[in-house]
Amino acid sequence: MRGETAARLAVHDSGHRGAAAFEPAFGQLYDDVRQLGFDALIYDYTPVPRSLEGELITPSLLRTRNVPDDMVSLWCQSGYYQVDPVQIHALDSCAPFTWSYCRPENTSLRRVLNEQHRPVSHYMQNHNMRCGVTVPLHLPKGGFVTVTAIHTGLDTDNEIETVLARIGLLAHTFQEHVFPLFDEAWYHCRHVHLSPREQECLAWSAEGLTAKEIARKLHRSLATVNLHLNNAARKLGASNRVQAVVRAMHYRLL
Known part of the structure; x- marks a missing residue:
């Protein structure tokens, strides 16, 4: 069953002003892509796209229109996002591209699709979401959209190619408009969570202070x-404090 799922998020932010400001613009984008012949729309943003181990990080912001009711939970809570071949290819791309699960050999999916992507491939085909266009946007400070x-439709690959440039322009224009509307919470990477005190101690460590000096300052x-400091290092998977600082900087925690 499909539904209007624009209010859904990978994070609980429905009460934030940023979410309220974002909605009208996203609704207009959906109307625009429908006029080009598309039936569903997905937007996602992550401040840090990959973990240090190379795995895709689940978005901190996810908006959808006209997708199955269980799709958000599968992608954000059941690991589908990490094995989504479209997302994997998008992260290594700069230009809009078409994709098709019916004829992957004719699209960009031919470069990435393999056995590990089977859950996503089956889901998309079983729910009649067989082809589309994805626009990757690499943002300032490392964010990714x-x-x-x-x-x-079943036989629409050629039709999609004709509107590729227009979809790309719509996506860039939309992002330029909504980026200033982002809620502060969306900028925080949720791959690793440090307490405020752990972040504070690690930040002072990054400034070169010893544990004794941090203790006096705080x-x-x-x-x-x-x-x-030890808790922060453990959460970050670091073997020492220098490595903990480096890892925290990667995840934009400092």
Whole structure:
């Protein structure tokens, strides 16, 4: 069953002003892509697209229109996003591209599609979302967006090619308009979560302060500071504090 799922997010942000401001613009984008013959629309944003291990990071912002009711939860909670061949190809691309699960050999999917992508491929075909266009947008400070317009027709590959440039222009224009409307919470990578005190201690460590110096600056005991630094390193998968700082910077936690 399909529904209007624009209010859904990968994060709980429905009460934020950014979400309310974003909605009208996203609704207009959906109307625009429908006029070009598409039936569904997906927008996602992640401030840090890959983990240090190379795995795709689940978006902090996800908006959809006219997709199956379970799609958001599958992509954001069941690991489908990490094995989505369209997203994998998009991250290594700069230009809009077409994709098709019916005839992948004729589209960009021929370069990436393999056995590990079978859950996504089956899902998309079973729900009649067999082809479409994706526009990758590499943003300032390392953020990443994809805008994906989906066509449910069977023999529409050639038709999609004719509107590729127009979809690309729509996506870039939309992103330029909505970027200033982003809620502050959307800029935070959710791959790793540090407490405010852990971040503070690690930030001072990045400035070159020792644990003793951090303890004096924060008016906390040395044992407490060491606990925060060790917890941060553990969460980041770091073997020492220097590595913890490097990893925290990758995830934009400092």
